[in-house]
Amino acid sequence: MQWLMALETNGDPISICRLMNIFRRKGVGVVTLTLAARPSGFSLMALVETPEADVDHLFNLLRRTEGVDHVTCYRHEPSGDASFVFIDEDPASTNVARFLQTFPESKLIFASHGKYLLEVPADRRARPVASDSGELQFMPFARVKTTVAQPELVAAQAS
Amino acid sequence: MGRVFTGSEILLESLSREKVEVFFGLPGGAVLPLYDALYSAGIRHLLVRHEQAAAFAADGYARVTGKPGVCLGTSGPGATNLITGLTSAMMDSIPVVALTGQVPLAMIGKDAFQEADTIGISMPSTKASYLVRAAVDIPRIIHRAFSTAVSGRPGPVLVDLPKSVLMEKAEPVYPSTPGSEKPERIREWRDEDIERAAEMILESRRAVFYVGGGVIASDAWRELRELAELAHIPVTTTLMGLGAFPSAHPLSLGMLGMHGSYATNQSICQCDLLVAIGARFDDRVTGRLKDFASQSKKIHIDVDPSEVNKNVRVDLALVGDARENLRALIDELKRQVREGKTAAHSGRQQWLQRIESWRGEHPLTYDKYGHTVKPQYVIETLSNFAAEDAILAVDVGQHQMWAAQFWSFNQPRTCLSSSGLGSMGYGFPAAMGAQLAFPNRQVIAVVGDGGFQMTLNDLATVAQYRVPVKIAIINNRALGMVRQWQEIFFEKRYCDIDLNFAPDFSKLAESYGIRGVRVEHRTDVPDAVRDFLSDREPRLIDFWVDPAENVYPIVPPGASLAEMVVEPPRVQVEEEEALDDLWAV
Numbered sequence: 001m002q003w004l005m006a007l008e009t010n011g012d013p014i015s016i017c018r019l020m021n022i023f024r025r026k027g028v029g030v031v032t033l034t035l036a037a038r039p040s041g042f043s044l045m046a047l048v049e050t051p052e053a054d055v056d057h058l059f060n061l062l063r064r065t066e067g068v069d070h071v072t073c074y075r076h077e078p079s080g081d082a083s084f085v086f087i088d089e090d091p092a093s094t095n096v097a098r099f100l101q102t103f104p105e106s107k108l109i110f111a112s113h114g115k116y117l118l119e120v121p122a123d124r125r126a127r128p129v130a131s132d133s134g135e136l137q138f139m140p141f142a143r144v145k146t147t148v149a150q151p152e153l154v155a156a157q158a159s
Numbered sequence: 160m161g162r163v164f165t166g167s168e169i170l171l172e173s174l175s176r177e178k179v180e181v182f183f184g185l186p187g188g189a190v191l192p193l194y195d196a197l198y199s200a201g202i203r204h205l206l207v208r209h210e211q212a213a214a215f216a217a218d219g220y221a222r223v224t225g226k227p228g229v230c231l232g233t234s235g236p237g238a239t240n241l242i243t244g245l246t247s248a249m250m251d252s253i254p255v256v257a258l259t260g261q262v263p264l265a266m267i268g269k270d271a272f273q274e275a276d277t278i279g280i281s282m283p284s285t286k287a288s289y290l291v292r293a294a295v296d297i298p299r300i301i302h303r304a305f306s307t308a309v310s311g312r313p314g315p316v317l318v319d320l321p322k323s324v325l326m327e328k329a330e331p332v333y334p335s336t337p338g339s340e341k342p343e344r345i346r347e348w349r350d351e352d353i354e355r356a357a358e359m360i361l362e363s364r365r366a367v368f369y370v371g372g373g374v375i376a377s378d379a380w381r382e383l384r385e386l387a388e389l390a391h392i393p394v395t396t397t398l399m400g401l402g403a404f405p406s407a408h409p410l411s412l413g414m415l416g417m418h419g420s421y422a423t424n425q426s427i428c429q430c431d432l433l434v435a436i437g438a439r440f441d442d443r444v445t446g447r448l449k450d451f452a453s454q455s456k457k458i459h460i461d462v463d464p465s466e467v468n469k470n471v472r473v474d475l476a477l478v479g480d481a482r483e484n485l486r487a488l489i490d491e492l493k494r495q496v497r498e499g500k501t502a503a504h505s506g507r508q509q510w511l512q513r514i515e516s517w518r519g520e521h522p523l524t525y526d527k528y529g530h531t532v533k534p535q536y537v538i539e540t541l542s543n544f545a546a547e548d549a550i551l552a553v554d555v556g557q558h559q560m561w562a563a564q565f566w567s568f569n570q571p572r573t574c575l576s577s578s579g580l581g582s583m584g585y586g587f588p589a590a591m592g593a594q595l596a597f598p599n600r601q602v603i604a605v606v607g608d609g610g611f612q613m614t615l616n617d618l619a620t621v622a623q624y625r626v627p628v629k630i631a632i633i634n635n636r637a638l639g640m641v642r643q644w645q646e647i648f649f650e651k652r653y654c655d656i657d658l659n660f661a662p663d664f665s666k667l668a669e670s671y672g673i674r675g676v677r678v679e680h681r682t683d684v685p686d687a688v689r690d691f692l693s694d695r696e697p698r699l700i701d702f703w704v705d706p707a708e709n710v711y712p713i714v715p716p717g718a719s720l721a722e723m724v725v726e727p728p729r730v731q732v733e734e735e736e737a738l739d740d741l742w743a744v
Contacts, residue, residue, distance in 0.1 A: 014278055014279075014282060014288065017279070017282055018282055018283075021282060021283055025283075053468075053472075056467065056468050057465055057467070057468055057469045060463075060464035060465035060467065061465035063464070064311065064312075064463065064464060064465055066286055066287035066307065067287070
């Protein structure tokens with residue numbers, strides 16, 4: 001089963017080494033991966049292949065690893081509604097541009113080396129959409145775990 | 160501008176502010192500036208004869224005190240020699256801070272003399288590793304290292320110190336409190352989780368507490384005992400958990416797993432609720448995973464979220480500090496009982512009686528009447544004569560398992576063992592570290608002749624500083640556990656396990672100025688042990704034990720706990736003779 005792991009670390013490259021070593025030791029199959037440097041550290045996004053039973057352990061191991069600031073784990077939802085989409089495109093492709101045309105409210109979460117993660121508004125869940133120049137190529141994902149604090153939903157008080 | 164100090168002076172002051180009383184190390188080129196500063200500093204340093212012993216000693220110090228142990232090696236080989244000790248500390252969650260010398264900053268990456276990629280090499284063996292790039296950073300990084308070592312799940316941390324940084328001058332700013340003073344503890348359970356756990360405990364009829372080193376690390380043994388007595392639930396411990404619950408307590412089941420007793424392993428197989436506390440479902444504990452406690456619901460209490468559902472899936476996880484968890488659980492159980500929910504006490508009584516009958520069927524025992532010295536007898540005798548608060552450090556192998564089976568553990572932090580990594584050579588230097596922490600307590604290293612030969616060069620350290628550790632060698636002239644496995648699982652094809660070519664350990668000890676004696680007859684054991692433990696000097700006693708003795712019960716590799724072999728098969732006379740030939744010196 002495929003999962004998208006988005007990680008943010010501090011600026012010490014050894015933190016990235018620790019993460020890569022965890023993938024290696026735990027037998028996680030890395031399908032595609034990209035790394036980006038930020039002023040305060042590194043962002044890593046990896047599309048990985050690992051059994052569902054191991055994901056809890058992997059997520060918890062990553063989040064408690066020294067130097068890791070945040071981990072978010074997305075589950076591939078091939079047949080479901082996508083809150084998030086991952087696009088891995090070559091330089092000649094126009095997938096991202098066409099996706100943003102189709103879903104202009106989408107929010108870009110991550111972009112590096114042709115790999116894009118976008119959040120799609122809840123009322124416009126993305127499904128493969130035919131456009132003038134063919135079907136959009138993306139992978140739908142649902143966010144299942146994150147260490148990033150999410151805004152809490154507060155029920156409206158009846159007046 | 161305030162006063163400036165060298166990096167070495169700042170480092171020693173930082174250690175002092177972390178309340179480090181002693182550290183273990185061996186000097187070399189890259190750390191010469193540090194030893195120069197040490198010359199006039201008030202902090203105690205023990206010169207070991209190999210850096211591996213420094214790491215093991217720091218580990219031993221940490222296990223008995225709960226405070227981080229500190230070790231030091233120079234760059235290159237000094238650092239790489241620490242790695243086994245750090246890996247062992249990592250596996251057993253022991254807070255150790257390792258300081259390593261490094262070549263000057265400008266020479267890193269140039270393959271300089273005694274340069275090694277210490278940060279890279281230590282990465283999987285430590286919780287964290289830091290390269291210090293400026294002397295002014297030393298106070299902050301040392302603070303962070305000590306904090307990281309004790310926070311969450313404890314473990315080793317390495318700080319790599321380039322020679323240029325040790326020599327650089329800076330104006331230090333020290334954190335106001337020691338990093339190890341207030342460990343960070345996560346808490347991820349909710350009150351309703353504790354309520355549910357209490358309900359599960361009250362509903363169960365055949366519950367067992369399965370306790371690991373986490374209970375000792377979080378100082379939760381009082382809560383464990385209170386909870387066990389309150390709920391009337393028996394307690395089994397892992398090797399790491401020995402001492403967390405008194406061996407002599409009526410609810411004590413002793414150690415479980417590969418060499419656990421029949422009653423203990425049966426109780427795991429038959430229980431309807433297993434509460435794992437600070438334990439990690441290690442393969443030596445579980446046997447074949449799919450059959451482990453298969454009739455039970457499971458609760459897992461652990462400070463490390465990554466342990467939850469790693470090996471065994473559980474019904475309820477309480478991620479947080481064991482002590483805080485157990486306290487909340489005790490309070491909640493009492494509340495539920497006050498509200499009328501009663502424990503299934505009649506069922507519990509039947510359960511305890513059933514365990515007692517299993518104990519009667521297959522007790523832990525050995526041949527007490529033969530003419531040879533039985534290793535179990537030696538360990539039992541040592542345990543009987545040892546002080547109430549004696550600390551036992553074991554090595555790895557058969558004697559380690561016999562110690563787990565036959566030593567009576569009364570207090571926490573009295574059993575030191577390289578449990579996860581199983582590193583031979585650990586016992587003796589770990590005892591040395593423990594003795595430095597508690598100079599007035601009895602510290603006994605029970606080691607095998609194989610493991611002792613890996614670190615016996617530190618007899619010199621013990622002699623030099625008159626560290627009064629007691630070294631008891633369970634000498635079977637072989638790599639006993641390997642020999643046992645070759646005998647049982649490899650059709651007696653004994654290959655490279657013969658250690659008959661060894662020094663006379665008692666004479667070797669004498670050559671270091673340490674009293675040594677050899678014991679070869681069963682009847683001499685009690686008097687020899689009494690004399691061995693009678694003074695405050697380092698001593699060595701070399702017990703020549705029955706070389707054919709094996710550790711039983713045993714769960715064969717890949718088998719379930721229910722498939723344990725409780726006693727050795729009867730051997731034919733000719734086979735006995737063949738063994739006698741093999742062991743004839």
